[in-house]
Amino acid sequence: VSGIKKPFTEVIKANIGDAHAMGQRPITFLRQVVALCTYPNLLDSPSFPEDAKKRARRILQGCGGNSLGAYSASQGINCIREDVASYIERRDGGVPADPDNIYLTTGASDGIATILKILVSGGGKSRTGVMIPIPQYPLYSAAISELGAIQVNYYLDEENCWSLDVNELRRSLNEAKAYCHPKVLCIINPGNPTGQVQNRKCIEDVIHFAWEEKLFLLADEVYQDNVYSEGCQFHSFKKILYEMGPEYYNNVELASFHSTSKGYMGECGYRGGYMEVINLHPEMKGQLVKLLSVRICSPVSGQAAMDIVVNPPIPGEESYSQFIKEKESVLNNLAKKAKLTEDMFNKVPGVHCNPLQGAMYAFPRIFIPAKAIEEAKAHKMAPDMLYCMKLLEETGICVVPGSGFGQREGSYHFRMTILPPIEKLKILLEKMKDFHIKFLEKYA
Amino acid sequence: VSGIKKPFTEVIKANIGDAHAMGQRPITFLRQVVALCTYPNLLDSPSFPEDAKKRARRILQGCGGNSLGAYSASQGINCIREDVASYIERRDGGVPADPDNIYLTTGASDGIATILKILVSGGGKSRTGVMIPIPQYPLYSAAISELGAIQVNYYLDEENCWSLDVNELRRSLNEAKAYCHPKVLCIINPGNPTGQVQNRKCIEDVIHFAWEEKLFLLADEVYQDNVYSEGCQFHSFKKILYEMGPEYYNNVELASFHSTSKGYMGECGYRGGYMEVINLHPEMKGQLVKLLSVRICSPVSGQAAMDIVVNPPIPGEESYSQFIKEKESVLNNLAKKAKLTEDMFNKVPGVHCNPLQGAMYAFPRIFIPAKAIEEAKAHKMAPDMLYCMKLLEETGICVVPGSGFGQREGSYHFRMTILPPIEKLKILLEKMKDFHIKFLEKYA
Numbered sequence: 001v002s003g004i005k006k007p008f009t010e011v012i013k014a015n016i017g018d019a020h021a022m023g024q025r026p027i028t029f030l031r032q033v034v035a036l037c038t039y040p041n042l043l044d045s046p047s048f049p050e051d052a053k054k055r056a057r058r059i060l061q062g063c064g065g066n067s068l069g070a071y072s073a074s075q076g077i078n079c080i081r082e083d084v085a086s087y088i089e090r091r092d093g094g095v096p097a098d099p100d101n102i103y104l105t106t107g108a109s110d111g112i113a114t115i116l117k118i119l120v121s122g123g124g125k126s127r128t129g130v131m132i133p134i135p136q137y138p139l140y141s142a143a144i145s146e147l148g149a150i151q152v153n154y155y156l157d158e159e160n161c162w163s164l165d166v167n168e169l170r171r172s173l174n175e176a177k178a179y180c181h182p183k184v185l186c187i188i189n190p191g192n193p194t195g196q197v198q199n200r201k202c203i204e205d206v207i208h209f210a211w212e213e214k215l216f217l218l219a220d221e222v223y224q225d226n227v228y229s230e231g232c233q234f235h236s237f238k239k240i241l242y243e244m245g246p247e248y249y250n251n252v253e254l255a256s257f258h259s260t261s262k263g264y265m266g267e268c269g270y271r272g273g274y275m276e277v278i279n280l281h282p283e284m285k286g287q288l289v290k291l292l293s294v295r296i297c298s299p300v301s302g303q304a305a306m307d308i309v310v311n312p313p314i315p316g317e318e319s320y321s322q323f324i325k326e327k328e329s330v331l332n333n334l335a336k337k338a339k340l341t342e343d344m345f346n347k348v349p350g351v352h353c354n355p356l357q358g359a360m361y362a363f364p365r366i367f368i369p370a371k372a373i374e375e376a377k378a379h380k381m382a383p384d385m386l387y388c389m390k391l392l393e394e395t396g397i398c399v400v401p402g403s404g405f406g407q408r409e410g411s412y413h414f415r416m417t418i419l420p421p422i423e424k425l426k427i428l429l430e431k432m433k434d435f436h437i438k439f440l441e442k443y444a
Numbered sequence: 445v446s447g448i449k450k451p452f453t454e455v456i457k458a459n460i461g462d463a464h465a466m467g468q469r470p471i472t473f474l475r476q477v478v479a480l481c482t483y484p485n486l487l488d489s490p491s492f493p494e495d496a497k498k499r500a501r502r503i504l505q506g507c508g509g510n511s512l513g514a515y516s517a518s519q520g521i522n523c524i525r526e527d528v529a530s531y532i533e534r535r536d537g538g539v540p541a542d543p544d545n546i547y548l549t550t551g552a553s554d555g556i557a558t559i560l561k562i563l564v565s566g567g568g569k570s571r572t573g574v575m576i577p578i579p580q581y582p583l584y585s586a587a588i589s590e591l592g593a594i595q596v597n598y599y600l601d602e603e604n605c606w607s608l609d610v611n612e613l614r615r616s617l618n619e620a621k622a623y624c625h626p627k628v629l630c631i632i633n634p635g636n637p638t639g640q641v642q643n644r645k646c647i648e649d650v651i652h653f654a655w656e657e658k659l660f661l662l663a664d665e666v667y668q669d670n671v672y673s674e675g676c677q678f679h680s681f682k683k684i685l686y687e688m689g690p691e692y693y694n695n696v697e698l699a700s701f702h703s704t705s706k707g708y709m710g711e712c713g714y715r716g717g718y719m720e721v722i723n724l725h726p727e728m729k730g731q732l733v734k735l736l737s738v739r740i741c742s743p744v745s746g747q748a749a750m751d752i753v754v755n756p757p758i759p760g761e762e763s764y765s766q767f768i769k770e771k772e773s774v775l776n777n778l779a780k781k782a783k784l785t786e787d788m789f790n791k792v793p794g795v796h797c798n799p800l801q802g803a804m805y806a807f808p809r810i811f812i813p814a815k816a817i818e819e820a821k822a823h824k825m826a827p828d829m830l831y832c833m834k835l836l837e838e839t840g841i842c843v844v845p846g847s848g849f850g851q852r853e854g855s856y857h858f859r860m861t862i863l864p865p866i867e868k869l870k871i872l873l874e875k876m877k878d879f880h881i882k883f884l885e886k887y888a
Binding site for chain 1: 460462463464465466467468470475476478479482483486489491507508509511512513514515516550551553554557583586587590709710711712713714715738739740741742743744745746
């Protein structure tokens, strides 16, 4: 706009997990089914595979008037909630899932904000405390502040690959009890922005802690398909909860979230998602349904997209081989880029990057010289904001300062997605390296 | 479920404005464009018309990575906001509309709830008062209560076809000033549930009143295409505001709302909508954008559907004649059903029904005998709730009691959609007549 010449030719938006915007192609099968649902005349077209048609017919049968244009029930289309429940049972090795506990939401964000809304109550010293990891995904801090609840921070351990230590949970909870009533514990696994993947032991500890302290668990598991590191595996909180036995699974209240936006499909624009809520008090459930019904229903085309995420082609079906090829291509690429990013950052002096075990972000720690910190202070700016602004101005690369996610006092980070195509990512990482070295020199 | 035999074979859901669920067919052109956007391979198919392809290409160019799966800007896709602005200018005879004032929303409900959220502030005696018509659409009362604002009722005049009288606005406002700070005036035109269409004089009076009293105007105009009565015409608040001159159009703050869900398209499931907001204070605008960005963006397929509502085929284009045929068929049918419903209800003793000038509901006044009122009180039920429950049990017809919308003390109503196909609607109205007569006899 200003006409001032910049030392770069394009802005690279590595600030937001928006896969398609960075060139990732949609999964063909998912789009075929949604197109068939959108324009059912295509059900007669020989150019669409039978397995896609079968799913489209089933979804349409679940829609009022067989149309994506009808409202669904507030909780979501029945047959899609059934498919979600079957998916969860398969994923969790047979642990039962009840469609009645499934709610289709407008992306995961909507589910998280809605659950928080029914859990938050009270004022003064009995104000509801909501425990969140630091660093966190800013949806949490925004929702907590909007609801007038109290944000209770627990810190992830950067020295140990951003792992969650239950002693830190306990410290955080005990301190919070002095000024609020902590009721909710939020977990992001795989982590955003930190990319750690929690192991079974960690999840068991967290569940035991929630049981002991009667905390409502929110498990944000939208990156459940995005696990890359050797030896890492996604375990759902629901599964581990069941494996811990009836004392736990009959008592611990748990809401877990998934979405069409991440994983290998990256369908952010459809705003599809679901949550599974177990052990919710019937009175709270009534409140939840009432709250959902004010917005009538989540977008039905997003519900359809969610259905394909949980009900993809299976071996023997016509579209299976293409589907698997596309899915694995996306995930293998992300795994390569995760490793590449970690390795490249760790070669830069003054940068430390934990392994990107999962999700789709790097959150490296950066050393910022004292002189740069002074300059930032003079501009009333967080030092990592200054760093990111300079990076943008000099290279066209857009990343988000760590201060937007929270970090330990005196440490500085930024979040960058690994979504650009690999050749572009390499160039981008080279540019960031050069920038960082010059930055260190300039403010030495 | 219970297995008890009911005296009917199907439940007819005349309780919600869900056109496709009641058998209305989608507009072909709209679905063609959305299908093309969903699965762009179809852009090579000879079975899709060129004008649909042209629009799909344009929408996709506005999407990140040319995909409906990318997030859009929080305010919505630029080229769609431009199309909305052009639509408003055409509709309003050339009154300018700025795309920068357009926000694409998740249905109109989302826009209304979001605007109310930024307008409501303060506690105690300075709590924000929001003026709403009685009867009202319950989204308003729910949003107001959720925000902790004060609902300020003004009554529509049932004796005069549910018209809005500015003296009643003044009475309501003056009384409210004693206990809150009224800041917002909500108008629903054409009316839901009342179906009245406001004339130019009425709108001028309302705008003058809002100007005088410095009230923020919310004009819910989602039924702008649903006007049936001879001599009635839709006038947008925006247009009349401009025609009243710069003293008004430079000062009165106005948000107006539209949606894909009603009109002739009835695409409720897509959750598409827009709002146009004028004279919003820049600081408030900043708050609005911040609030919208928490949910990232409205569903992109809903945005695409909204585009076709505001940018349909024009004369000379390939799809024009089919589009007009489909559109007029829906609207002519609704007009017939509006007249039929009014006439049939007014033949029933103890029922009075104002003309259904617009929208898609009848809101007849029903006489409920004293004995029935007593029975309802014994069950701690609103008398019209008892009436609607009995109607459902005996006929399978589902309508909504007037007490859900608000009504003058001692008067009783229900809301019924006119969406069932005409032959079915006739049978339904006959059944309701028989039910009503028997009801009067039973409780005589």
